[in-house]
Amino acid sequence: MPKAVLMGHSYGTDLASRFCLRHSDRVAAMLLMCGPFVGDWRTGYRAERGRRMSTAQQERLRALEGLPHRTEEQEVELLTLAWFTDHADPERGWHWAAQGAQRRRPVNWAMNGELGREGHADPLDEHLGELRACLPARAELLGGADDPRPVSALASLALRLDLPLTQIEGAGHEPWWEQPYTVRAHLRRFVQGTVGA
Template sequence: MTPTLRQDTAVTTDDGVRLWAARSGRGTPGTPPVLLCHGGPGLWDMSEDVAAMLDSLTAVVRWDQRGCGRSEPCAGPWTIGRFVADLDTVRRHFALERPILLGHSWGASLALRYALAHPDRVAALIYVSGTGIGPDADWHGAFEANLLARLGEDPERLARWRELPGDSRERAVLQWSAEFEDRERALAHAERMADPWFPINSPCNKALNVEAGRTVGTPALYAACQALDLPVLIVDGERDIRPRSAVDSLEHALPQALRVTLPGAGHLPWVEEPRGFCDAFMTVMRR
């Protein structure tokens, strides 16, 4: 198979902020492209493996969100509406009429908000490892307990994690190692996530989490999801340390939801269950 080339570019938003983006894959007539939304908030795109899986099937666009990773440093604004607008700018830059949106973790929430705002600009939504639309209190306490339990399997690693500053690469790698079910390879997987390494955008993370916390669990969000006339695929890793019951709120609200739970996988299911992840993606392509 001939390898596909990645084309990096800068996308300029309507307020003049430059976003890093890259296109790869083989676009073919009649096959919708895929537009990826990375997790965080405040992190950067780490989905090279996802793009590599899909490149032979369709065109794939990745991007770093505002003020994050390879995108231009800026002072915000850090709002969900601004990030939805940035996502639409990326879509228009690459002339993606109706892409499949694939969002992971926080990016799943961003992709959902975009689909709710612009359902006519989306072919389908793939919601990976998100936390649903219910209140954060439904899952966040259990997540923190599960995180400490995973790190606590190695007391020295837990102690080191606790003493490191919150924005350090070493602390992030230790924390991300808890995201994988395969404990023997967890640290190696986490190291790959941190290569390349960029500063974590903490103001972005805080502001977006606060705003999201005000809107989840509201009747307006439930009603909007109930009215969403799009095919949605929800993909979970069964061993994600975020309780997967949190996503029930979204699954039950959506009129066209298919849910696939991959056993033996954590928060990044394509890493530990690549075949199952690709098979789940193909269910959307066949619709």
Template sequence: MPFSTSDGVRLWTATTGTTTSAPPVVILHGGPGLWDDYAVLADMLDDLTVVHRFDQRGCGRSGPSDEQTMARLAQDIDELREYWGHQRILVIGHSFGATLALTYAASYPDHAAGVVYLGGVGIGDWHTPYYAEVARRMTPAQRDRLEALTGSSRTWDEEIEFRVLSWFTSHADRSMALTWAGEEAAVDLPINFHANRALAGEMNVWPDEYVAGFAATISAPVTFIHGDGDPRPVSAVRDLAAHIPHHTFHLLPSAGHSPWREQPELLREVLRATLR
């Protein structure tokens, strides 16, 4: 069901489950600039509560928007919360969505029942070890091909190839990584590179002290979930968690950036325990 924000941007939304005494859940997708593809997470929880998903402004099935800031995205979440009729929500953010979830909880503390920080990047220099691990997981030919496809005009087949080469290194199971990345890449929706550059550019200039400072103000409980096979270093996520007063940390064994691929039952257990 579409929803229009206060500045007139139409957002695609999806809702499953039924309202119960448990906190309602809102899932925040990654990117920035991608789309919601998290029905698998909703299925893990929507027998316990109502679960909402949406495509962020300018992304996926939502309407276009030139305004791409973390503050505006957090405001969109709160407008959706009010539209859905909830006083407080549990926000589950994956990858970029994890940072957005923390931003929301810090910006709207009265309306955040809790946060799940799933596969985020943490603070400090996470880029150096991340790119080193990504390079290690690629062959020289794959690296050369990705470089050739980056920044060029691509056919649809080349776009799928670009996405696969960009994403397959995030999976811990090397035997399935290309297959899973192919499934993710085949979604017939465009990547919003404007949103990606604008939001990544904003976050990349945040000093660690700023991120740690607003994280320290979050009074809601924060659950950190990270795969030990995610190329994004867990040490950077632990460094961020140390600044949050009420948090728990779950390192999932043999799991990558999308732990519902490799450890679905363990992830389901952690998410359901968090909701309860």
């Protein structure tokens, strides 16, 4: 049976990890980018996200989140406010978040909520020992050094899974926006190294 080079980003790293737990015989290599985050990473994330937003932006985001129904314009504004802090550069981050808010829609909020409940019911944290045991020989973590989600959480995960962690300087949660050549070179090296092996 052919094996896959499995890559996941953000929540996709949780999905890739769970796939590996169930089908490790089908995974040739695995690259986890900007996740998965385990333990109490949300406290640090919320604090850093708040630091990157003005008081007015925080209040507006809360107001939009509290609306029972949102117009198209309000939905785009909410997503832009929710996503722009993911980037190291706030000005370019706002532009990228606004672009993403227009393209990556509609957001399935009901499915997001359901996935969140499933994650809380069966957290990946409780399967890290199993995951470490079934990881392919070639597996790595990659993260943006300026991701508002704590890099310390990824460093801790790297220790627990005994994986190398590469931090991309000057990049946030979507590092290919701010450091495209660095990310491209890393992905190419990873895939070519797997295929060549």
